[in-house]
Amino acid sequence: MGKLDGKVACITGGTRSIGRAMAEAFVSEGAKVVVNGRNEEKGQKCLEEMGAGDAVSFFAGDSSKQSVVEGLIDFTVSTFGQLDICCLNSGGVQMTAPVAQMSDEEWALEVDWNLNHVFWGMRKALQHMIPRESGRVLVTSSVEGKLGKPGLPGYAATKHAVNGLVKAAAHEVGTLGITVNSILPGLIETDIVRETGPDSAVAMGLGTYETLIEVFSSESAIKRPNKVEEVAAVALLLASDAGRNITGSTFPVDGGTMPY
Amino acid sequence: MGELDGRVACVTGGTRGIGRAIAEALLREGASVVINGRSEEKGTVALEEMDAGEKAHFISADVKSREGCEAIVSGTVEKYGKIDILVANAGGASNHAPVAELTDEAMEDSLVWNFWHTFWTMRSALGHMIPQGWGRIIAVSSVEGKVGKPGLAIYVSAKHAINGLVKSSAHEVGTLGITVNAVCPGLIETDIVKEVLPLAAESMGLESYEAALDLFAQESAIKRLNEVEDVAEVCLLLTSEAGAGITGSLISIDGGTAPY
Numbered sequence: 114m115g116k117l118d119g120k121v122a123c124i125t126g127g128t129r130s131i132g133r134a135m136a137e138a139f140v141s142e143g144a145k146v147v148v149n150g151r152n153e154e155k156g157q158k159c160l161e162e163m164g165a166g167d168a169v170s171f172f173a174g175d176s177s178k179q180s181v182v183e184g185l186i187d188f189t190v191s192t193f194g195q196l197d198i199c200c201l202n203s204g205g206v207q208m209t210a211p212v213a214q215m216s217d218e219e220w221a222l223e224v225d226w227n228l229n230h231v232f233w234g235m236r237k238a239l240q241h242m243i244p245r246e247s248g249r250v251l252v253t254s255s256v257e258g259k260l261g262k263p264g265l266p267g268y269a270a271t272k273h274a275v276n277g278l279v280k281a282a283a284h285e286v287g288t289l290g291i292t293v294n295s296i297l298p299g300l301i302e303t304d305i306v307r308e309t310g311p312d313s314a315v316a317m318g319l320g321t322y323e324t325l326i327e328v329f330s331s332e333s334a335i336k337r338p339n340k341v342e343e344v345a346a347v348a349l350l351l352a353s354d355a356g357r358n359i360t361g362s363t364f365p366v367d368g369g370t371m372p373y
Numbered sequence: 374m375g376e377l378d379g380r381v382a383c384v385t386g387g388t389r390g391i392g393r394a395i396a397e398a399l400l401r402e403g404a405s406v407v408i409n410g411r412s413e414e415k416g417t418v419a420l421e422e423m424d425a426g427e428k429a430h431f432i433s434a435d436v437k438s439r440e441g442c443e444a445i446v447s448g449t450v451e452k453y454g455k456i457d458i459l460v461a462n463a464g465g466a467s468n469h470a471p472v473a474e475l476t477d478e479a480m481e482d483s484l485v486w487n488f489w490h491t492f493w494t495m496r497s498a499l500g501h502m503i504p505q506g507w508g509r510i511i512a513v514s515s516v517e518g519k520v521g522k523p524g525l526a527i528y529v530s531a532k533h534a535i536n537g538l539v540k541s542s543a544h545e546v547g548t549l550g551i552t553v554n555a556v557c558p559g560l561i562e563t564d565i566v567k568e569v570l571p572l573a574a575e576s577m578g579l580e581s582y583e584a585a586l587d588l589f590a591q592e593s594a595i596k597r598l599n600e601v602e603d604v605a606e607v608c609l610l611l612t613s614e615a616g617a618g619i620t621g622s623l624i625s626i627d628g629g630t631a632p633y
Contacts, residue, residue, distance in 0.1 A: 283629045287594025299618070334547025339618040346615030355606035358559075358599050361629030369543045369621030373633050 115143025116353040121196055123147040123189040125176040125234065126203025128159035130303030131253060134345035135200055140165045142349060144198065147189045151175045176203040177226035182233040190241060198352045199238035201231045201275075202253040205268075205305045209316045212266045223267035231275045235282060239291070246290040249352045252279055253344070254295040256329075256367045264317030276363050283361030292360035294351050299339040299367035300329035334369030375403025376613045381456055383407040383449040385436050385494060386463025388419035390563030391513060394601035395460050395608045400425050402609060404458065407449040411435050436463045437485050442493035450501060457505075458612050459498040461491040461535075462513040465565045466528040469576035480527050487531035492538060495553070499546065508551035509612045512539050513604070516559045519623065519631040524577035532557075536623050543621030552620035554611050559599040559627030560589035594629030 122139050126132040127148030136146045140163065149172045150156050156171035163169050172188045174181030182201075189196050204227040208219050231252050242248030257265060258272035276295050283293040300306065307322075314325040330337050343366050350356050351364065365371055382399045386392040387408030396406045400423065407430045408423075410416050416431035423429050432448040434441035449456045464487040468479035491512050502508030517525060518532030536555050543553040560566065567582075574585035590597050603626050610616055611624075625631045 280629070280632075284594040287629055288596050334544040334620050335618065336548050343615050343618035346610055346613065347619075350606060350610050353606075355602065358595060358597075358603040358628050359607075359626055360594050362625045362627075363633065364624065365622040366619050367622070368618050369540070369547055371622075372540075373623070 115141070116349065116355070117198075118143035120144040120198060120352070121146075121189060121193040122198035122200060122352070123149065123172075123185055123196060124200040124202055125149045125182065125185065125230065127200070128152070128155045128171070130305065131298065131301065131341045131344050132200065132202040133159060134341035135202065135348045136169065137163060138345040138349045139198070139352065140168050142353070145169070145193045147172050147185065147192060149174060149176060149181070149185045149203070176230050177222065179229070179233045182230050183237045186234065186237045186241065195245070196238060196241045197247065198249045198251065199234060200251045200253070200348065201234045202251075203230065204253065206265065206309055206313060209265055209267060209313050211264050211316065215266060220267050223271055227268065227271035228274045232278060235278065235293070239282070239286060242291050243286065243289055248291040249356070250282070250291070250293040251348055251351055252295040254279075254297045254363065256297055256299045256370050258295065258297050258363065259371045259373065262317060264313065279363070280361045287360055292351065292356060294360060294362050294364055296344055296347050296351070296364045296366060297371065298344050299333055299370050300326065301339045301341055301344070302326065303341065332370050333367060337368065339366055339368055375401065376609070377458075378403035380404040380458060380612070381449060381453040382458035382460065382612070383409070383445060383456055383498070384460040384462055385409045385442075385445060385490065387460075388412075388415045388431070390565055391558065391561060391601045391604050392460065392462040393419060394605040395462060396429070397423060398605035398609050399458065399612065400428055405429070405453045407432055407445070407452060409434055409436070409445045409463070436490040436494070437482075439489075439493050442490055443497050446494055446497040446501070455505065456498055456501050457507060458509045458511075459494055460511045460513065460608060461494045463490055464513065464531075465569050466525070466531070467569050467572065469524055469527060469573045471524055471576065472526045475526065480530070483527035483531045484534070487528070488534045488538070491535050495538070495542060499542070499551070502551050503546065503549055506550045508546070509616065510542070510551070510553040511608055511611055512555045514539075514555040514557045514623065516557050516625070516627040516630050518555065518557050519625070519633065522577060525573060539623070540621045547620055550617075552611065552616060554620060555623045556604055556607055557623050557625050557627060557631060558604050559593055559630050560586065561599045561601055561604070562586065563601065589630075592630050593627060597628065599626060599628060
């Protein structure tokens, strides 16, 4: 008996790191899961590594595109017949910069990737969930959804924004058996952070990737980055029946970094 | 195999209500659990109902005294050899009144019951947890630890104070394998609430106990009260290994009531 037997989930950015940990946690509790990612090859590798057979499916596409996010939800419903849990997890920055030097292109990319993707996915997911009066929407926000670091203006702004979206939506559907929450991890050394961290460190005036990791760690009480499994455990709680009365929350997984 | 096999937990105010649900959840995951309460008789009944044999133990003590609080922690160590998990759960408030009419005694009683009890048990438990390099402390705070209602100043003040204590101590022991968190439930219709809320309703200017229940429910997104199991499940998450990355947090379990 799994905590998610009979449930169907989709996860943007689900082939690696945080989304992947969520996918594994959900599958181990009996859910069927569609993972999404840009790269077909990484998607196939993810399916092989997970070894969960028909319980997991891959949907290729860039989640900063509306057609992809909406397509993922349609694909999930057509593949597994329903959508119970929608994890809007992907996000990040490419070439971040202080506001004075921020390019329109980077700004637009971050808004599409971190904020619009969440809106598009949430709207479409709720359209499936409201008639069934059942559902869970989980947004992977960030510690930067409550704080703001120099050099990460777009990330901080969009992560703050999704927290507002989550709170408003939670109140809209609160009596319909649907919860909407965001999870706010501290820095985690995910693949995407390893890829873009060096450039971000420069934009933040920190010089190196190692210094970036150290600055985030030093602001926490645990003096280390967080781990994907820590986020997945919270996602599982919120996705399961045990989470039915938790909604509109900005759930911290940050080792004590945020002041509130 | 339980997540908490070999762990020893202590729950103040554990014979009924939220504490009892937490105790049962911890037992289910393999921990040995000490429950505390004032009444020897209620303790005996609780142990019988929980039916956990040697895995559960009752310590009769009044959390409104330092001696009582210290006896609960030292009694846990005496019984099971150590203390890994402290849930400072007891609390409540009587003799509510608007601030202009509050007595010193009412304020003092609430601070001792809620805040000093949390401090006394936390200090005592940390004395054991720091040398062993592992520990989980959970303070059962309240949605009223984040917001404030007219007529409930004694309770609101005490719960806000607990949240401050949690944040400071989390940073003190963050690198020692010890986490300190507060859970902030919305209103739950526990035995203690049935006892004290009628008077609180009067102090809040409401016509009845039912009106007070309704007021709390209406402020949430789910438009109903929370349940003891909601809190117990979050406590399991916080006490698990995956909970190692969550500390200094004030976790809302309130159906979307608190704004942050």
